[in-house]
Amino acid sequence: MxxxxxxxxxxxxxxxxxxxxxxxxxxxxxxxxxxxSLGAAIVDTxxxxxxLTAPGGAAMQPIAERFGVDFVTADGALDRQKxxxxxxxxxxxxxxxxxxxxxxxxxxxxxxxxxxxxxxxxVVLVIPLLIEAGNWEKRVDRVLVVDCSSATQIERVxxxxxxxxxxxxxxxAQQATRQARLDAxxxxxxxxxDTQALARRVVRLHDLYCRLAAAGPHQGL
Ligand SMILES: Nc1ncnc2c1ncn2[C@@H]1O[C@H](COP(=O)(O)OP(=O)(O)O)[C@@H](O)[C@H]1O
Ligand SMILES: [Mg+2]
Numbered sequence: 613m614x615x616x617x618x619x620x621x622x623x624x625x626x627x628x629x630x631x632x633x634x635x636x637x638x639x640x641x642x643x644x645x646x647x648x649s650l651g652a653a654i655v656d657t658x659x660x661x662x663x664l665t666a667p668g669g670a671a672m673q674p675i676a677e678r679f680g681v682d683f684v685t686a687d688g689a690l691d692r693q694k695x696x697x698x699x700x701x702x703x704x705x706x707x708x709x710x711x712x713x714x715x716x717x718x719x720x721x722x723x724x725x726x727x728x729x730x731x732x733x734x735v736v737l738v739i740p741l742l743i744e745a746g747n748w749e750k751r752v753d754r755v756l757v758v759d760c761s762s763a764t765q766i767e768r769v770x771x772x773x774x775x776x777x778x779x780x781x782x783x784x785a786q787q788a789t790r791q792a793r794l795d796a797x798x799x800x801x802x803x804x805x806d807t808q809a810l811a812r813r814v815v816r817l818h819d820l821y822c823r824l825a826a827a828g829p830h831q832g833l
Contacts, residue, residue: 628735628754629734630821635788635790636765639801640740655737656738657739660717661717664720671712675709678708679695733826743792756799762784764805
């Protein structure tokens with residue numbers, strides 16, 4: 613597991629920030645919802661990215677300019693299926709999309725986190741690709757990884773989205789390895805079926821984060 617970095621190295625203005633990550637289908641949404649019900653504030657970068665590419669979203673004008681109106685649906689949203697196919701086929705297109713989205717996501721994330729800090733003891737930033745985008749580690753005080761086996765990931769995503777196993781494997785191959793995530797983790801939640809054990813673990817983590825947040829930025833880590 614990683615050695616916690618001093619909070620003072622972090623540039624975000626928000627209070628105590630936990631970065632929650634994990635592979636597709638690992639259970640990030642489930643764990644973040646559980647922490648939220650205990651009192652944590654959740655800022656979900658997936659939801660932010662989704663809003664930016666919804667009809668009228670701030671990313672839609674630059675996307676239409678760079679990729680053409682073919683990538684915009686009739687109601688003005690990003691054509692996700694089409695963009696997913698292009699991004700898989702073309703690393704350059706993927707980078708172009710990321711260059712549009714990442715700065716917008718960053719600004720919205722920091723604004724939401726700063727706002728959330730006013731009312732919650734700590735903030736959970738849900739960042740699916742936290743490890744992949746290494747610089748995010750400087751923005752969080754603590755890395756929480758949701759972990760399960762690859763077989764479980766594939767089964768859950770198949771059930772959730774109807775993608776076949778091969779399509780899920782392709783997405784997983786573009787993400788950090790399970791070991792790379794575990795190496796970066798300060799805390800790990802194992803999510804393999806037994807949701808009662810998961811709930812107990814989440815309560816203990818919530819208590820820990822409340823204590824660390826109360827201890828202030830220069831102590832407790
Ligand atoms: N322990 C579990 N047992 C059964 N189903 C689960 C469990 N954890 C998550 N799921 C289901 O698997 C899917 C993926 O979980 P989710 O929390 O959305 O993962 P992520 O946000 O990491 O992609 C969801 O449909 C969720 O309801
Ligand atoms: Mg999710």
